[in-house]
Amino acid sequence: MHKTLKQKIAYDLTHANSFGINWAKQLPEYQRILNNDPKECLAWKSPHELYYGRDPYNDYSKLNRKLLIKKLRDAAKVATLQCNRRNDRAQEKANKTLIYNSGDSVLLRYKKKGFLNRRIWAVDDVIQKRSMKTNMYKIKYRVPESARAGQSARSEEKWYHVSNLTQYTCTSTGASNKKRLHRKQYCITTRKSSQLGNLRSEFGIPVVMDPIGNGNCQFAAVSYHLRQYGIHRSEQTLRQDVVTFLRQTPVLGNRICGANWWNSILEQPRNYLSRMSTEYEYGDQITLQSMSQLYNMQILIVSTRNSATTLISPDGRS
Incomplete structure (x- = not known):
């Protein structure tokens, strides 16, 4: 749902009287906002204009319309990518990705393929390598006994995303991040x-x-x-x-x-x-x-x- 439409619905909810909101009456207004209003992610064009190649309130000639459609859609793609990158940067700034070092002991969310119930194990492991660009970590761990299906104990090394890793407690995870940020503020004199x-x-x-x-x-x-x-x-x-x-x-x-x-x-x-x-x-x-x-x-x-x-x-x- 577009941000403008969300703001409109939020405004209606916060300013509703004791009788509530007449949704049937507001649907045409929501439809107009969704289809005919210009949007930043579409290079300040409306979805109607990108689809038909003309403004919803002013018509163009058919010749100009054919020439405009591709140009408008290309500009909308570029604007959409820019908005997505900006949102990704805002999300990364608000939610800092956890950073682990090689040799750290962490817990891995381990899943075994082929299980219908998709049981998940928490496995102790050690980080071998890391890729800061993709937030991937190479983990060495021992497969749990209940997941071996009668097989002998074995160790594995695989790459996992940081979302599948955590430290032993939430407190230790938060403390390590605070320590890392605190160390970044040090100004160490060098010779x-x-x-x-x-x-x-x-x-x-x-x-x-x-x-x-x-x-x-x-x-x-x-x-x-x-x-x-x-x-x-x-x-x-x-x-x-x-x-x-x-x-x-x-x-x-x-x-x-x-x-x-x-x-x-x-x-x-x-x-x-x-x-x-x-x-x-x-x-x-x-x-x-x-x-x-x-x-x-x-x-x-x-x-x-x-x-x-x-x-x-x-x-x-x-």
């Missing part, structure tokens, strides 16, 4: 070593040098890698080399398709160079491109927020 370990585990790239983030970090990192190839330049010397290179080179990258580097900044070029020559001033994309051209090397930038990467080449192609 730099753990952060570097996370970078390696997430991106697979070892961090061989972690410079101090005081503004010279970009030049310190490039200086470290240059020493691996026999080019010994300190952070301060490398910074001055970049400033001198920018003063002498107006176009970065390929001279044919390149552009003046000061087109990428909002300040005057002389102010930018004066600021960049100061120690503890953070480098940017322009300084990276300059160092790439100065020493004819490629620089790969890996983002710590996602898997995005940027390759800076001497010819200016990223």
Whole structure:
């Protein structure tokens, strides 16, 4: 039943007088709401309009009606899917799905196939694996004696939905959820070593040098890698080399398709160079491109927020 019709019936029930509701009198009104009123789940069209291809109060030509029917129904399908997703999100937010961890002991609602009475057993089991996307859990359990039908005891491993699982008591289930939500609110301080370990585990790239983030970090990192190839330049010397290179080179990258580097900044070029020559001033994309051209090397930038990467080449192609 549509939400609008439910609201209408609820209004009639709450505002009914002592004589009650005359249902026979209200049926035409309910029919109009159900068939002729526009609804959000149908892209603000009425069922009458989707079926006949015309407004219930205004008629269209037959040619336009044939062209409209498919268009209206396609739009209604999209709107229905959007409403369903919104309702599903609201239900998931209101009713949190229980979350169990691998190794937890839970009770399984076990049913044996082929039984006419569909008897259900509560079986102790242990969670082996879980799929958070589908709310499925792989359970290892022992079949109850009354369900073996004379067979020897055996263990089984199967996937079950979370709706078939529960903990030993409702109190323990509620307590575990409260504990899980309470732990989510903790702000645990981490050390730099753990952060570097996370970078390696997430991106697979070892961090061989972690410079101090005081503004010279970009030049310190490039200086470290240059020493691996026999080019010994300190952070301060490398910074001055970049400033001198920018003063002498107006176009970065390929001279044919390149552009003046000061087109990428909002300040005057002389102010930018004066600021960049100061120690503890953070480098940017322009300084990276300059160092790439100065020493004819490629620089790969890996983002710590996602898997995005940027390759800076001497010819200016990223």
